[in-house]
Amino acid sequence: MDFGFTDADEGFRADVRAWLSEHAEAGEDRRSWERALGKAGWIGLGWPEDGYGNRRGTLTQQVAWAEEYARSSAPPRSGHIGENLLAPTLIAHGTDAQKSRFLPAIAAGDELWCQGYSEPGAGSDLAGVRTSAVRDGGDGSYRVTGQKIWTSLAHEADWCFVLARTEVGSRRHRGLSFLLVPMDQPGCVEVRPIRQLTGTSEFNEVFFDGARVRAEHVVGGEG
Ligand SMILES: Cc1cc2nc3c(=O)[nH]c(=O)nc-3n(C[C@H](O)[C@H](O)[C@H](O)COP(=O)(O)OP(=O)(O)OC[C@H]3O[C@@H](n4cnc5c(N)ncnc54)[C@H](O)[C@@H]3O)c2cc1C
Incomplete structure (x- = not known):
């Protein structure tokens, strides 16, 4: 298996870097920052389903996202517990009503x-x-x-x-x-x-x- 970055991944990385350099500011209010991430569709890249306001990213794109995030001056995340722990659980085990009630609010950065x-x-x-x-x-x-x-x-x-x-x-x-x-x-x-x-x-x-x-x-x- 090739774990290298493809040209498409590098294009994705360039988009991430450009967006973060334009929007990320150290010390920004964390709740507003989560909403900014959500509005741009960056929350839920790794979810196995989309349609909740998230965009899908391949595994290597998720790595590129994490690398660029760490290099940027963006504040620490406060929405990652919903994004990375609860959301995949709901996608695997939640009812349709639970998914439609909670996943869009996580993807929007509205509920922590x-x-x-x-x-x-x-x-x-x-x-x-x-x-x-x-x-x-x-x-x-x-x-x-x-x-x-x-x-x-x-x-x-x-x-x-x-x-x-x-x-x-x-x-x-x-x-x-x-x-x-x-x-x-x-x-x-x-x-x-x-x-x-x-x-x-x-x-x-x-x-x-x-x-x-x-x-x-x-x-x-x-x-
Ligand atoms: C950065 C961070 C964030 C966290 N955030 C959360 C959170 O948001 N929500 C949450 O619920 N928890 C959270 N935790 C808690 C974390 O999950 C607990 O530390 C973990 O459950 C271990 O519990 P404990 O600290 O009581 O250690 P213990 O379970 O008491 O373990 C102490 C030591 O005993 C050993 N040990 C335990 N049982 C046995 C056994 N049966 N046999 C042999 N050895 C054993 C362990 O390996 C360890 O070395 C967080 C922890 C960290 C470090």
Whole structure:
């Protein structure tokens, strides 16, 4: 297999470089920057489907994009968790309604995501997850309760994809589900930044106390 760049890749690279040199400014507000990337169609290059406002890029074009991005003065990404972790999961396991609700907003840079997996007692061994999601009310929605930790960019995120136990009394990897939780739930979702040695805070603790999740926002079904 030839991993070299083709002429088409080099043309793509030249377009990326020109766009970044015209638009990227160090220190730009990260949310506005995500929207600028989205408007130009740069979010979702690696998704296996298009039609969500993203353009498709071959593997070598994705490499060219990453190289040019690193060389530019563009700010660090804050939309990469939605773009690279959630979106491919939804494309593989989401319903059509979930894909059409969430993917265009990720591709547009309008909605930022964080990943709620790790807990104080569940790191490398995710089967130790204790956060629970209990069905509550006639509409089939869930209430999520528990603590996550090391949640990168939770303080900027609009949504969190959370691994939680939906089956009471289940053990290990059984009875876990993947839920899409809105972060803007005052009193039910609290984000506490973890101060790093550098003085900055990129990670957080996230506390869920009866946070509401709509029934249709479970990905891949319960369990
Ligand atoms: C840059 C960065 C960003 C992150 N962002 C997120 C995020 O956004 N969301 C999120 O959910 N998490 C995030 N994490 C957390 C990361 O996924 C956890 O660090 C990871 O789950 C490991 O958990 P832990 O730190 O508790 O270590 P532990 O799981 O406690 O592991 C500590 C050590 O024990 C070893 N160990 C663990 N279990 C065993 C075993 N059974 N047998 C032998 N050795 C073992 C490990 O190899 C390791 O050396 C992030 C981490 C980093 C570094």
